[in-house]
Amino acid sequence: DGGITQSPKYLFRKEGQNVTLSCEQNLNHDAMYWYRQDPGQGLRLIYYSQIVNDFQKGDIAEGYSVSREKKESFPLTVTSAQKNPTAFYLCASSPLDRSQGTQYFGPGTRLLVL
Amino acid sequence: AQSVSQHNHHVILSEAASLELGCNYSYGGTVNLFWYVQYPGQHLQLLLKYFSGDPLVKGIKGFEAEFIKSKFSFNLRKPSVQWSDTAEYFCAVRGNYGQNFVFGPGTRLSVLP
Numbered sequence: 001d002g003g004i005t006q007s008p009k010y011l012f013r014k015e016g017q018n019v020t021l022s023c024e025q026n027l028n029h030d031a032m033y034w035y036r037q038d039p040g041q042g043l044r045l046i047y048y049s050q051i052v053n054d055f056q057k058g059d060i061a062e063g064y065s066v067s068r069e070k071k072e073s074f075p076l077t078v079t080s081a082q083k084n085p086t087a088f089y090l091c092a093s094s095p096l097d098r099s100q101g102t103q104y105f106g107p108g109t110r111l112l113v114l
Numbered sequence: 115a116q117s118v119s120q121h122n123h124h125v126i127l128s129e130a131a132s133l134e135l136g137c138n139y140s141y142g143g144t145v146n147l148f149w150y151v152q153y154p155g156q157h158l159q160l161l162l163k164y165f166s167g168d169p170l171v172k173g174i175k176g177f178e179a180e181f182i183k184s185k186f187s188f189n190l191r192k193p194s195v196q197w198s199d200t201a202e203y204f205c206a207v208r209g210n211y212g213q214n215f216v217f218g219p220g221t222r223l224s225v226l227p
Binding site: 033035040041042043044045048058090092102103105106107108 | 158
């Protein structure tokens with residue numbers, strides 16, 4: 001059963017702590033994305049990657065970091081530099097072939113600050 | 115830079131009412147257009163998309179959208195809504211020379227039984 005998995009479903013962060021959100025896909029997609037969803041603001045792009053070992057900043061990359069060591073995996077780290085991390089985080093993937101080109105989304109991780 | 119606006123933050127309708135959700139985008143070139151839906155507690159999923167050809171596209175669950183290039187619009191319609199259509203709806207655009215999708219702020223639809 002193909003799809004995108006994100007874990008954990010809920011994550012709590014303490015002050016000064018880095019936390020990592022997992023995203024795995026078995027759709028054989030080249031491109032992967034991280035979005036942040038806040039009420040009334042839609043989805044804002046944090047980082048994206050089109051190929052292994054390469055990634056680009058999105059609109060709101062400050063305070064976040066990513067890695068893409070495997071095609072299937074695109075973990076997001078929320079660092080202590082991100083001053084307002086409470087949000088719903090969505091991972092997505094898509095084929096690079098634009099004719100196929102919709103995004104598929106994971107179930108999301110809700111990050112809360114203690 | 116590309117941007118997407120959605121006219122309504124929250125729409126409340128009774129069952130069987132007709133629905134139209136507005137979406138406008140700013141981008142000078144050729145675009146791909148999408149509507150996504152997020153049902154309560156579920157993944158964001160694709161409702162319909164426009165790449166080229168007939169500007170009236172049909173999606174799942176009786177939804178359709180019309181691309182009007184002169185108005186930079188891609189409004190979503192459904193002739194008769196059901197309680198199960200209660201969800202948040204997002205319009206998205208991707209320029210033909212980029213890989214990134216730009217999403218609108220979303221419209222929350224509440225359908226009263």
